[in-house]
Amino acid sequence: MIVNWTELRRKMLIETKRIDFCKASYWDREAETYNQNVLLMGELTQQQLRQLPVLSQFTVLDVGAGTGRLTIPIAKHAKYVTALEPSSKMLALLKANATIQRVNNIKYLNKSLDDLETSELETHDIVVASFSLFMVDMEKALLKMDALASVGVYLFVSASDWMDPERRDIALGKGKNSTVMPDHIYICNILNDIGIDPNVDIWDFQSRQCYNDLASAISRFMQLYHISPDKEGELKAYLNKTLVQDERGKLWLNRKRKAAKIWWTKTKQLPTLSKAAST
Numbered sequence: 001m002i003v004n005w006t007e008l009r010r011k012m013l014i015e016t017k018r019i020d021f022c023k024a025s026y027w028d029r030e031a032e033t034y035n036q037n038v039l040l041m042g043e044l045t046q047q048q049l050r051q052l053p054v055l056s057q058f059t060v061l062d063v064g065a066g067t068g069r070l071t072i073p074i075a076k077h078a079k080y081v082t083a084l085e086p087s088s089k090m091l092a093l094l095k096a097n098a099t100i101q102r103v104n105n106i107k108y109l110n111k112s113l114d115d116l117e118t119s120e121l122e123t124h125d126i127v128v129a130s131f132s133l134f135m136v137d138m139e140k141a142l143l144k145m146d147a148l149a150s151v152g153v154y155l156f157v158s159a160s161d162w163m164d165p166e167r168r169d170i171a172l173g174k175g176k177n178s179t180v181m182p183d184h185i186y187i188c189n190i191l192n193d194i195g196i197d198p199n200v201d202i203w204d205f206q207s208r209q210c211y212n213d214l215a216s217a218i219s220r221f222m223q224l225y226h227i228s229p230d231k232e233g234e235l236k237a238y239l240n241k242t243l244v245q246d247e248r249g250k251l252w253l254n255r256k257r258k259a260a261k262i263w264w265t266k267t268k269q270l271p272t273l274s275k276a277a278s279t
Helices: 005-015 024-049 071-075 088-100 138-147 165-172 183-193 214-224 229-242
Strands: 059-063 080-084 106-109 124-130 149-158 199-211 251-265
Touching (some): 024 071, 024 088, 059 071, 071 080, 071 106, 138 149, 138 183, 149 183, 214 251
Parallel strands (some): 059 124, 080 106
Antiparallel strands (some): 199 251
């Protein structure tokens, strides 16, 4: 049986109710919260930077740059970075963050990869996308990123299930969503379908999220996972046993997660990884 991985992934986005992530309007609403949570992602950021071949002569295209979690540290070691970001509010925060850190070699483009024609943008040495592959037509998106890179493409995606089984049962109903796979599986198979044989590295990282109190955690989970009001009691019980309270009374969700770097090069020789990029 021939599997249409792009269509399978599209159905996954709908089934897991992540299709909203593909809209700039969603990230406009989430921009402030996301920007505040960047500090909690420091360990993951350093792990990613150590795996990118950022050389001083390189130009970098950051697809879905967000508020600059990777864009800004990459720009400190590259010739320049083009930040491609469809959310105007995310891009405004990226500009503000870059100004605070006195980084002035970033070009800003308020556009989605879906709406971008490859002829509109010059080829960059490196194309990077970090947990930002929220395009419905992933085959088309991957072909564009490949066309825009002269040295290589580096994608960071989740290699874990989006929801643990108990949370999935609350959000979607028991027995539902059992065939949904981690993100990296879809991406790797789509790449193979279009004739690109990618390299894949997977590693563990600690995900941490903080909530002021149980009520705010419940509200956030119901919004993020589209949990119906009649499931609020189940969600409360789940969070009561899952969240950890610190000495200040804050509640933390600590999870061991897996990240995947999916990459391929356009040249025979892979550039040496820049040690400076991890500083």
